[in-house]
Amino acid sequence: NTKITQSPRYLILGRANKSLECEQHLGHNAMYWYKQSAEKPPELMFLYNLKQLIRNETVPSRFIPECPDSSKLLLHISAVDPEDSAVYFCASSRDRANERLFFGHGTKLSVL
Amino acid sequence: QQKVQQSPESLSVPEGGMASFNCTSSDRNFQYFWWYRQHSGEGPKALMSIFSDGDKKEGRFTAHLNKASLHVSLHIRDSQPSDSALYFCAASVYGGSGNKLIFGTGTLLSVKP
Numbered sequence: 001n002t003k004i005t006q007s008p009r010y011l012i013l014g015r016a017n018k019s020l021e022c023e024q025h026l027g028h029n030a031m032y033w034y035k036q037s038a039e040k041p042p043e044l045m046f047l048y049n050l051k052q053l054i055r056n057e058t059v060p061s062r063f064i065p066e067c068p069d070s071s072k073l074l075l076h077i078s079a080v081d082p083e084d085s086a087v088y089f090c091a092s093s094r095d096r097a098n099e100r101l102f103f104g105h106g107t108k109l110s111v112l
Numbered sequence: 113q114q115k116v117q118q119s120p121e122s123l124s125v126p127e128g129g130m131a132s133f134n135c136t137s138s139d140r141n142f143q144y145f146w147w148y149r150q151h152s153g154e155g156p157k158a159l160m161s162i163f164s165d166g167d168k169k170e171g172r173f174t175a176h177l178n179k180a181s182l183h184v185s186l187h188i189r190d191s192q193p194s195d196s197a198l199y200f201c202a203a204s205v206y207g208g209s210g211n212k213l214i215f216g217t218g219t220l221l222s223v224k225p
Contacts, residue, residue, distance in 0.1 A: 004155075041200055041215035041216060041217060041218055042156060042200075042215050043215070044212055044213065047212075055212065089155050089156075091155070096211060097211055100146075100158040100161070101148075101156075101158060101213065102158075103154075103155025103156050103157065104155055105153075105154060105155055106154075106155055
């Protein structure tokens with residue numbers, strides 16, 4: 001799905017800081033960060049609508065989202081923990097109501 | 113805690129066969145149900161949604177919803193090897209600040225040529 005691009009695809013970290021990036025080319029108003037741990041379903045972390053953070057699930061404070069414009073989403077991670085090892089997906093939808101979500105390919109984070 | 117349970121955990125069907133997945137939810141506030149599938153190494157992709165009781169058919173895929181029993185199912189006829197993937201049921205609930213999708217536990221489908 002080249003309509004939502006995520007970078008990097010793979011990330012191996014010690015206790016360092018890093019940012020994940022996402023850009024959607026669909027003209028959607030809502031953007032999401034999801035976390036998918038091994039053998040688990042995706043879980044919502046954050047939801048932005050029209051650049052405003054409107055859902056912030058129970059996520060450790062070391063995860064800080066940013067939406068610099070309506071097509072871009074960042075996830076800043078500081079001092080990662082081994083439990084953070086997972087695939088992080090960016091997704092978008094036309095709006096925040098009952099809409100089809102379009103997911104990117106994900107960033108696989110491995111914490112040493 | 114809102115939960116969406118799926119069964120079976122895994123399923124193997126021959127090429128051309130019928131694959132069926134089941135999903136039950138625990139919250140009558142769920143409004144929409146979606147089926148997503150995820151191929152290995154990719155993000156989930158939406159297949160179809162259903163919010164009215166009864167059947168909804170899209171090509172080889174048929175979803176069924178029974179709101180009274182909070183049961184949703186998905187059937188794939190004429191299964192193809194390319195259908196091999198992880199299938200998720202997802203329930204949509206309105207939370208005041210925007211809808212949230214609760215993904216089910218998933219069913220891994222393997223279609224044997």
